[in-house]
Amino acid sequence: MAHEHTGLTAAPAPVRSGKWQFRFGFFDTYGTPGWGKPDVEYAAALRALSFRDRIKITMNFCAAFFTVFYLLYLGLWRKAIVVLVVAVALGVTTVALNVPYGLDTAISMAWWIWIGMRTNIYYYERVAEGRKTWGL
Structure with missing residues (x-):
């Protein structure tokens, strides 16, 4: 995207690893949990994942x-x-x-x-x- 007043273009989005792509895809589809209890759709989608994938979504070691x-x-x-x-x-x-x-x-x-x-x-x-x- 070009900036009108400077002629500069914005840097492309960084290439993310497969793990980040998986997390971002999940968050794009089901949203992110807030401070309280997550909504029903988010919780159901998280429960449907394998244990390893749940950890990948919910924890960053x-x-x-x-x-x-x-x-x-x-x-x-x-x-x-x-x-x-x-x-x-x-x-x-x-x-x-x-x-x-x-x-x-x-x-x-x-x-x-x-x-x-x-x-x-x-x-x-x-x-x-x-x-x-x-x-x-």
């Missing part, structure tokens, strides 16, 4: 293990900043409240798993829908 770095790699720098700020705030809060080690670890793990479960949706929203938000 690179994001769970490498969080901020992987979000930056995907170009989700706003989300990366928010994730880092929330992680630091959680860490400071747990130290200030003298939270037991086991509970602190559980809170941290829950946070990283949640980010891993939302990253596919964030990336889809950025690439397919053009949304660039700060919100998680």
Whole structure:
């Protein structure tokens, strides 16, 4: 697409791996889950998939293990900043409240798993829908 005032053309969409194409195809067809319970059609389509494909749709292990770095790699720098700020705030809060080690670890793990479960949706929203938000 050419920009009228500059004559520049937009870069073509990046070529995505088969895994991303599968995720994007699913999200194109059934939408993305919001914060609450997903709609009936989305839930039924997800249940119809094999376990491996369900995991492929609902979890991004690179994001769970490498969080901020992987979000930056995907170009989700706003989300990366928010994730880092929330992680630091959680860490400071747990130290200030003298939270037991086991509970602190559980809170941290829950946070990283949640980010891993939302990253596919964030990336889809950025690439397919053009949304660039700060919100998680």
